[in-house]
Amino acid sequence: MSKYIKHIFAGALLMCTAISCDSDFEEINTNPNAPVEAPGDLLMADIQRNAMNVVYSTFIGGEMGEGWVQHWSWVQYNDAERYSPRQTSIEDTWDVYYEDVVSDARSMELLAVEDENKALEGAAKVMQAFGYSLLTDLYGDIPFTEAIKGGESNFTPAYDPQETVYNGILTLLEDANTLLASGEGSIDGDFDLIYGGDVTKWQKFANSLKFRALMRISGKRDVSADLQQLVTRPMFSSNDDEAKMAYLATQPNANPIYETIVQGNRLEFKVSDVLVNTLTNLNDPRLPVYAAENDAGEYRGKPAGYEDVPNDTYNYNNVSGIGAFYLEPDLPGYFMSYAELEFLKAEAAQKGLISGSAAEFYTGGIKASLDFNGITDHADYLSGVQYNAANGLQQIGTQKWIALFGQGLEAWTEWRRTKIPVLTPAAEPIPSTIEIPSRFPYPATEQTTNKASYDAAIERQGENVLWTKVWWMP
């Protein structure tokens, strides 16, 4: 009997093999909903949008950037201002930059290599360099050499010391310059939200970003030769060149600041007293652009911190909100501004790292910022803030701090490097340490998904807290 069964079953199996039980399976299981292959250019827009949405997120670039650098302040829901940031913001920044920025930029690079498209390959490297520098500036040591290799089954990448990461970033940007200068290949303008496919400007961006990276580590090593070499290359030479992305007029592609504060009716977002006082003292025409009048028709900021807000002293009505210009839906998102480059050059020149006039760079930076803020009459203001080499670094730092209004993460990062202007830590902070944070803690998910690597990084860098300094910090 069992023989009989075996025969029938064997027969059926044989029949199945003969007519092939899975002949059309490959076709059936080919995904019709999504492309298996795509031109690399198509990835560009999403990389750029994701990169900026983090920078301009009111809960990331806003609460932690603008808050900690004391451009903005809050009259309610101000835990982050008191140095207790949202865990989700810490995680989102990490997740988005690894999964959607550097990972997709790397895919774009590989596709460009396949297509022998050097221009796109160069731009892809610039986007990776931008992503990794933001990550390492925020978190310190991060996975770099072993990062984004899940496709090769490495799900637990080791963390590299920040210096290694910076070396990598500099290499990416050096290669990018070469590729973008080659004159070979092109970038599809439809998908390039920054430059609409202008390869020359991409090369300027690569070099300007490299200048910024070198300046960031200038406290740790002599970068003068590299900087001097860069000055001879194409870099931003006007606001037309700077790397910024225009947001659109409507959700979900409007500037996140608009989407949260205006659309979401989150009026607790206010300006800081440091901002109002600094601009008032300098008689700065940007004050009415940066800040709105309070109910009394005055500009009044709130100091960072305070547990019991809103209260009689600081509330929705008597503290100035953020200026209307910065609440526009189409406020552009900055990867890097021309003004910042000019201030970095001014600092380099002042420190003797590059040749050239610090005063000229300084003035160029202020002019670029005023222009962006719609102020056409520069003369009055410039005469009031004339460059004085004796106090030059202070002036440069202060003007850079003012010019980076809106770019919270970059402003806070540069402040961590220069500590200009002097800021008083928030009143009534939630943790016991009274100090402006030096970094983002690593997200909790790393402790569960990548524990050994995480532990090694903590061991090397220090406790996973806001006050552990990153390598390039003084």
Added chain:
Amino acid sequence: MRRIILLCLTAVFMLASGVAWAQERTVTGRVTSAEDGSALPGVNVVVKGTTNGTVTDVNGNYTLTAPSEGVLVFTFIGLQSREEAIGTRNTVDIQMTQNVQQLTEVVVTALGVEREEKSLTYAVQDVSGDALTQARETNVVNSLQGQVAGVQITNSSGAPGASSRIVLRGASTISGSNSPLFVIDGIPIDNTNYGDAYESGGSDMPNGAADINPDDIETISVLKGPVAAALYGNRGANGVILITTKSGKDTKGFGVSINHSTTFDTPLRLPDYQNSYGQGSSNTYFEYVDGQNGFGDGVDESWGPPLDRGLEFIQFQDYEDGTPSPWVSHPDNIKDFYNVGKTINNNVAISGGDGANNSFRLSVSDMRQDGIIPTSTMDRTTITGSASVLLNEKLDASLSGSYITSHSDNLITVGYNNENPVQQFLWSGRNVDFNALKNYKKLPLAPAGTAAAGTPLNWNNQFQNNPYWVLDNNKHVYDKDRIIGNVKLGYKFNDWLSAYVRSGVDTWSSKNADRAAIGTNSFLEGFYQEITRRFTEVNHFFLASFNKKYNEIGVNFNAGGNIMEQTYTNQVSELPALQLPGVYNLSNLKSGYTAVNTNRLDREKINSVLFNGQLSYKDYLFLDFSGRNDWWSILPKDNNSYFYPSASVSAVLTDIFEVNSDALTFLKLRAGWSQVGSAGGLNPYSIQQTYSFRTDAWGDVPLLYNPQTLNNPNLKPETVTGIEVGLAAKFLRNRISLDVTYFDQTSKDLIVEVEVSPASGYEFAWDNVGEIRNKGIEIQLGADLVKTSDLTVGVNVNFAKFNNEVVSVNNIDGDEGAIVLGGQWNVNLQAREGHPFGVLFGPGFARDDDGNIIHENGLPVIAQDEYKVLGDIQPDWTGGVSLNVGYKGFSFNTLVDAKMGGDLYSMTTTWGRTAGVLEETLKGRENGIVGNGVMQIGTNEGGDPIYGPNAVAVTAEAYNHTAYSQNVAESSIFDASYVKLRQIMLTYKIPNKVFGRLPFKDVSIGFVARNVALLYSKIPHVDPESAFSSEDKDQGLEFGQLPSTRSLGFNINFKL
């Protein structure tokens, strides 16, 4: 024994008749019921050993020509067959008795094969269609509640169209569905819940099997474990529910059956509210200005001034004239919001046939349900037909099919959402007369500057819209059309070899239209979305059967194959903002906005060959075996073929040892082993990595990206390997029956989206890593306590004890891995290693070494950084007891069912206490609360705190705000055990003779009550049986429960 008597009698008659006369003559007679003497029409009367026969007419009379030595055989389904020798008589009148035994002896098993219960080698339990039609549950899954041992059912809510979750024996997968496979007349059907309900909104939709019309069901057979379900191979991991529909089989002539039922629904349980304090946060003053910026009117809590003490304040009803009105309680303001729900069901079925080979059945059913929440409805019309013919002695053909159309005017939003009306009964003012909001068209509009500006005035305009306006405007309309059917052709080669082919289809299309009017709190610019879905599964099945008896050895062997093809598509079109109010058309897009359009196509195919067989020895030893090989398209090409075997044995000890005892009438032991499979949550196309488009483009620029999940080209299917052993016994001449099954099944290689370090470039990666083990015992006990011709009293008990453990969910050593299934606020519902499937993981209170809650300044301290397992959704045991009493024409049935163990995170308590609306919040309103626990009273030498009893009093408001919020889940996690009086039914069958010459017969009138009472519960305020939907992710979580309902109604059945 009866048979022997009959044979003896026949012999006696034959002897008495003396010499056989070869002469033919006409015999007439009347067949009546032994129970009530009524005429029995349609009874087959055949001369034994011939094809010569007839059927009785409406009055039970028959006439035929027969030889005088002949024996007449009287047969009718459900009645004990009788043989009667004609002898010298010209008139042969007989009475027939009901055959009670026969109904339970045959059980439908895998592939729809009817088997004698005696020969079964594994646990199968079935439920007759009568139980379903009398229970009158609109969702057929609910009517299995308490009826079958080891079946866990959770009815999500009492809203029309609410889904029900059914799990057999316990969860066996993490990423996929734990629903068993539903099979109707051999055709697998889709039981997916496509609703978008979750903890913060969306609407629940009927689970797929809820489309099935209970009036068309003959029996439901539950194949609980892998041994019984082995033949379903890679679709059998969760067990199988086999549904057999009614047919015209055994009908002689033409019959019409009509059923009507009407039931009325009321909430089973509403929260216990306090009626002593009104809206606001100041206990002395309240003033409604605009529902947002006045004094206390923007507060949606009830820590305000005391009610019913002669106070007067300006309230929302005084908005226009500005005159204060009395500050009084409205104890029934929530109760009055709910309507009396109503469900009307009509069914007409016509069946006919020649009583043997050819038959048909046609049925039309119409169900109209109005829910207790205004505007909520569910209507369903089902048209069903089946026919079978015997073309010649060898060839038979049959077909059956149903068209089902369902519609709902409004599937009510669930969870923490402004559109769930229950939300504003919890975040609420106890002084609010909700009825005054009903006529919202006459109310002024909420003023500019409030969040509800431009919509009808509400008692609070900051967080809520007028609830009646929301229900009337923000509708979630649902339509579904479905066809389920099959055709079958059979061929009988000879006595021992037959074969058939069957092709069947389950195909449906549905449309959801979700509206939000301009001004809706969460969609200020309005919103409109249409989702259309199409699903088709076609199965072609072939089976050859060999059936022969060699002396004492019976051999049954079947072999065949199946081709399954499934296609699913959906298309979502969404307007994020509306240009003109009230126009819900996809062209009404607000200027400057971009519509979102997405679609999807999924295809899969399974090719299978299979066999099964049974060897029997002397009809008391049975060996079953089966095998199925599946080739599955969604698996990696080189690794897509899997074989699923099973083997089981049973031995009828009472027959083997020839036990002839009245005490132990029957005893059988059985044991089995099997392996089945599943793809868990693996979808088509999860092997190959692709790019993906964002659903929202950048203006006119499409956004392409790398998905966050890494597909895995090396996946294999999940397998469930199980053993079960059991016994079936009957005692006291079959008066008591007992069936016990022990099972132990392990699900391995669970396909899980493992969370990985985002620094790898991915957030998740598919892998085979999980393992779940289910062990347990199922007991069914039946007893005929009284059995006389007038009175029968029977009791049925079923019980199941479960032990479920998630053995592992990832490959990381030493890590208590966890996969998040769902959650609510700060609580995750997880599959966590070393715990039952579905733990509630979240924040609790800080405690001292003795477990006392630590207080600071009188307030309990929350251990924010130490989330822990606070409960789980797994019941320890479930059971049901039903009592059936029959007295003459009356039958009475009652069912009590219980679920013990398992927890529910009830945020009705959390927010109801934060908001001060629940009865418990009265405690300490005047004198404060001293929290139960400890406070630090000093420091010991080592610098550690010393604790003493907490002695600091705080206000009730401060206490409830701290002890009940999203920051601490522990205080709102409750034991979800319950005992419910599930059903009471009283039916009277009017004797047919009452109607005389009228065409009515088998008329019965029944009273039925479902979900009658919650007899035992440890959860305050809500029905412990609760979920946002039937999906795993929505279990164990509750907020703003759409109340479950108690229904009372009647049934009328009759035949023509």
